[in-house]
Amino acid sequence: xxxxxxxxxxxxxxxxxxxxxxxxxxxxxxxxxxxxxxxxxxxxxxxxxxxxxxxxxxxxxxxxxxxxxxxxxxxxxxxxxxxxxxxxxxxxxxxxxxxxxxxxxxxxxxxxxxxxxxxxxxxxxxxxxxxxxxxxxxxxxxxxxxxxxxxxxxxxxxxxxxxxxxxxxxxxxxxxxxxxxxxxxxxxxxxxxxxxxxxxxxxxxxxxxxxxxxxxxxxxxxxxxxxxxxxxxxxxxxxxxxxxxxxxxxxxxxxx
Numbered sequence: 001x002x003x004x005x006x007x008x009x010x011x012x013x014x015x016x017x018x019x020x021x022x023x024x025x026x027x028x029x030x031x032x033x034x035x036x037x038x039x040x041x042x043x044x045x046x047x048x049x050x051x052x053x054x055x056x057x058x059x060x061x062x063x064x065x066x067x068x069x070x071x072x073x074x075x076x077x078x079x080x081x082x083x084x085x086x087x088x089x090x091x092x093x094x095x096x097x098x099x100x101x102x103x104x105x106x107x108x109x110x111x112x113x114x115x116x117x118x119x120x121x122x123x124x125x126x127x128x129x130x131x132x133x134x135x136x137x138x139x140x141x142x143x144x145x146x147x148x149x150x151x152x153x154x155x156x157x158x159x160x161x162x163x164x165x166x167x168x169x170x171x172x173x174x175x176x177x178x179x180x181x182x183x184x185x186x187x188x189x190x191x192x193x194x195x196x197x198x199x200x201x202x203x204x205x206x207x208x209x210x211x212x213x214x215x216x217x218x219x220x221x222x223x224x225x226x227x228x229x230x231x232x233x234x235x236x237x238x239x240x241x242x243x244x245x246x247x248x249x250x251x252x253x254x255x256x
Contacts, residue, residue, distance in 0.1 A: 028102025031072035035250060036061040037113040037146035038084070039238035044093050044116045045086030052080050060087045063240055064250060077102030082124060084112060094122035107131060109233055109252065113146035113182070121148075127184040127233075131254050134229025139201075140187045141221075145179045147236045149243040151208050151215045155181045158236070158245075161205040162221065164193035170205055170212045178209045179236075192226045204234065206245070216247050224256035231255040 034050050034057070041048060041063040050058040052075040058067045067073070077100045084093040093116050100108060107129040114122040127144055134140050143160050150156045159174035176185045193201040200220035207214055223230035231254035237246045 028077040029074045030077040030100035030102055031107040032057070032075050032100070032110050033066060033068060033072050033108075033252070034058045034061060035066040035109065035111040035146070035235055035252075036063050036084075037111050037235060037237040037250070038094070038116050038122060039063060039148075039243075040116050040241050041093070042240065045089070045091070047087045048084045048093060048112075049087050050112075051083045051085065052076060054081070054083075064237060064246075066250065066252065070253075072107055075100070077106070082110075082112075084116075084122070092119075094119045096122060096124045098124050098126045100126065101128070109144065109235075111144055111146045111235060113237070114148055123148075123182055125182055125184065129233070129254065130187060131231060133255060134189065134231065136227055136229060137192045138189050139192055139223045139230045140189050140232070141175070142187045142231075142233050143176050143179060143185045143249075144233065144235045145181050145183050147238050147245045148181055149238045149245065150181060151206070151245045153243045157181070157183075157209045158215075159207045159209050159211070160185075160234075161207070162188070162190065162202050163205070164195060164202055165197045165200055165220075166193075166195045167203075170207070170214065172212065174207070187231070192223065192229075194226060196222075204249070206236070215245060217245060217249070219248055219251075221251065228256050 047060045047062040083095045109127045111125040157178045157180040160176040162175040200222045202221040204219045205214040206217035233252040235250040239246045
């Protein structure tokens with residue numbers, strides 16, 4: 001009896017360890033695409049290798065780049081440690097944590113942003129994707145604000161207007177309002193615009209929140225056909241090695 005009583009604490013400790021491990025990493029998987037929006041990456045190597053829990057998931061992603069180019073990569077779900085390393089080395093540029101839900105093969109856009117010169121300022125934005133096919137004749141846009149400097153170098157929030165090609169006026173309300181740094185907008189559904197100019201159906205204008213004067217960020221956006229909906233994710237970044245909003249956003253073609 002005494003021998004059994006001695007083994008009980010060990011059994012309980014092992015059980016607790018298993019529960020803790022399961023809570024830290026569920027053993028499931030999530031689908032991820034990774035965006036490098038760290039504006040000074042090139043000062044610490046030309047690009048980044050990205051590891052999830054010590055396992056390399058992406059290689060050689062430069063600033064303003066993303067992988068995979070299409071689709072997603074499977075990574076372990078649960079509580080994940082993400083490390084950004086100088087490509088081809090073990091030199092750490094940043095380390096951060098993110099929680100990914102393993103349910104139903106969840107799909108995420110994971111964005112690294114901030115400044116490599118101060119690893120503690122590198123932040124991870126984890127955006128849960130919703131790639132359900134829109135209705136015919138509809139398109140969806142979503143914006144991720146990964147610009148730590150913003151329009152005035154102070155990280156101020158922005159409004160985004162997405163208007164059909166051929167419409168030159170910016171009329172409130174904005175398509176997306178008051179989008180702060182590290183924020184992810186909802187998916188916004190718009191009617192498909194059949195008018196096309198230079199291959200684009202829409203124009204995106206970015207303004208300081210509450211104003212209608214475009215900053216320098218004016219970008220053409222193209223979508224698919226009227227018979228099949230489209231989804232686009234737009235990622236706002238800083239300019240490379242400059243503490244100001246980038247004139248162009250990264251455009252991720254989620255669907256069609």
